[in-house]
Amino acid sequence: MTEQALLHLDGITKRFGRVTVAKDLTLSVRPGEALGIVGPNGAGKSSLFAMISGDLRPDSGAVWFQGRKVTDVPPHARTRAGIGRTYQVPRPFEHLTVFENVLVCAHQGAALKGRQAWTHAMEVLERTGLAELANTPAGRLALLQRKRLEVARALGTGPRLLLLDEVAGGLTEPEVLELVEVVKQLHAEGLGIVWIEHVVHALVEAVGRMVCLAGGDVIADGEPMGVLADPKVRELYLGGGPETGLADEEDRTDEEGA
Template identity: 40%
Template sequence: MMNLLEVKDLNKSFGGVRALSNLSFSVRKGELLGIIGPNGAGKTTLFNVIMGIYPPDSGDIKFQGRSIVGLPPYKICRMGIVKTYQIPRPFWNLTLLENLLVASISSRDMKLDEATQYCLKVLKLVGLSELKDVQAKNLLPTQLKKLEIARALSCKPTLLLLDEPAAGLRGKEIEDLINLINEIRQTSTIILVEHRMEVVLKLSERVIVLHRGSKFYEGTPEEVLRNEDVVKLYIGERAK
């Protein structure tokens, strides 16, 4: 199966701090790749570099065989890469449907009627269709998480970057999220950054462990769980 995304020798520093260090990996079309690592490992920085929010110091990123380094975020989004945020950033005074329409129409050349029908389907998928006319400022935190994912889906992503979607969730909320992501993966390739190990291990076909901006380990979820160095890395982080 072809590689949808290829990251090669990626480096990024902020001042004297190296956030990404010679990082290389690829993502196959249709795959769900999990990325884990301690705080400060470079996970969110990686997403921001892929999206063109931060330029890399060196290295290359190819999407569908084309280098996207140097492109602005809106062009990368129009190509089919879309990112969610850890802290939802909706238009607070707009309704849920209006939030999705803004994202959909700005990222894809769709007429209003077509975009509306598609966004209604997305709201149904994430379980928010009954709240389509509610302003975002009136949502509960868990509903805001769903809205953030819905806004990304309204852009019709080929590659979806999920940045800690389970943060702040617990119990059945996490189960619902896992079920939702399993639905999304039927039509999109996904890179999942997540601290909740149970989420990553249940969803991912392959897991990359980052540490200090570098690839520390790569394998299946089962291999990651069995690797003593990975276990020590996480135990050491929690003991600090």
């Protein structure tokens, strides 16, 4: 295992019948690093997140977090350990207010109580631009606000590593830019971030490193524009030159699971 890694995936493999979503995959994320992940639908991106968060167990290999092997640790314990995640489709408690949604996460994920939990939840709402909607029922939120709440709920658990799963999908261009600013600020505060996204230009703006997955394996890893210019990435994911591929991806919404 890489000593300084916040997260380290050591040769993980996962198959569903004849479909391999991770093939002896090894990947590390440093503390405070912002990593973007791209790849075609079916490349194993969301399955990768599920193995990191504990919703899915790899067939072989190991998941390490903060120097501890967590391969057999259940999801709630990984959350308490500092792994927070969002989902492609927001999952708020629609009958609760925005504030109450985050407060639940502060109680259950960060193990905060009383005034400390209340203060933490309000701080998270300020950081994500939701403070003015604190008393609004989550079921009445527009899509951008739901995406922000999804991020806020993950932050409510007090993570050291934040997993963002296609949080820009379905947003307008101005809304994407707003979300990018939120992510950039979180990164500036020292939070480790791994962001799966089809809206490629959002990743280019927000992360310092990019990985492309295909066939359950890493086919490119490095500086974002360098990865996007990689011949294998252009062939398997972008489907042409970097400029054409970027334009195509900006218009794509995530209608399928990855």
